Amino acid sequence: MHEWNRRRAAKRVKPGTGRELKPFRWWQPFSRSLYSLAPRRDDGQQPKYVVDVHHRRRIFATDGKGTADLYLDGRHRAESKLPAVFPVPGGAIEVAESRFGLKRCHYVAAGGEERPLIPERTSAEGRRAHLARAHPALSRVISATSVTLLVISVLLLIPQLIEVAFKLPPVAARLGTFVSPVSLPAWLNSVVGAGAVLASAERALRLRHNRFLDTVG
Numbered sequence: 001m002h003e004w005n006r007r008r009a010a011k012r013v014k015p016g017t018g019r020e021l022k023p024f025r026w027w028q029p030f031s032r033s034l035y036s037l038a039p040r041r042d043d044g045q046q047p048k049y050v051v052d053v054h055h056r057r058r059i060f061a062t063d064g065k066g067t068a069d070l071y072l073d074g075r076h077r078a079e080s081k082l083p084a085v086f087p088v089p090g091g092a093i094e095v096a097e098s099r100f101g102l103k104r105c106h107y108v109a110a111g112g113e114e115r116p117l118i119p120e121r122t123s124a125e126g127r128r129a130h131l132a133r134a135h136p137a138l139s140r141v142i143s144a145t146s147v148t149l150l151v152i153s154v155l156l157l158i159p160q161l162i163e164v165a166f167k168l169p170p171v172a173a174r175l176g177t178f179v180s181p182v183s184l185p186a187w188l189n190s191v192v193g194a195g196a197v198l199a200s201a202e203r204a205l206r207l208r209h210n211r212f213l214d215t216v217g
Helices: 002-011 056-060 124-134 136-166 169-175 186-204
Strands: 032-037 049-054 067-072 075-081 084-088 091-098 101-109 114-116
Touching: 002 084, 002 091, 032 101, 049 084, 049 091, 067 084, 075 084, 101 186, 124 136, 136 186
Parallel strands: none
Antiparallel strands: 032 049, 049 067, 067 075, 084 091, 091 101, 101 114
């Protein structure tokens, strides 16, 4: 299934226009993701690939899907709807989006080895990566806090959602009723939800994504 999805994504790639890559601006830390890859070839050359994702495109897209652009040495080489698979020498660059940013931006070699691309230093992802290098202990605390907030949101919100679902007449008639063991006031539910959103956003800055936790968040 994974290989089928990759082949399908590769077919969505369209040729680029050759336009020049625009520099990253100071007001774009959360609206744009910029990742780069500079593999060294056998002939000693080191081409630079850059993946550019403008997250606002997903907001205004009729199908709810964003797009990614691939640049080679500063020139537009290809574009694709997300999730995207851009073929490059020796493998492919895979890009996938979540509700809170990117969940994947990796170079996958033909042999299966993979590694994440490097984020632009001044982007939100780049600043988060710099924090991890400069203050690893603090970074681990933030990462653990994000996971904790998501787990708490699941434990508190899921039973309440199940109770709401069981109040639907077709469900109640077939399965009966369900009373959630957790009942929070509206303001506290809002706080828990906001914490889950912030946690998922922080994890997206590190290309971390769990199908269950981050989807709920």
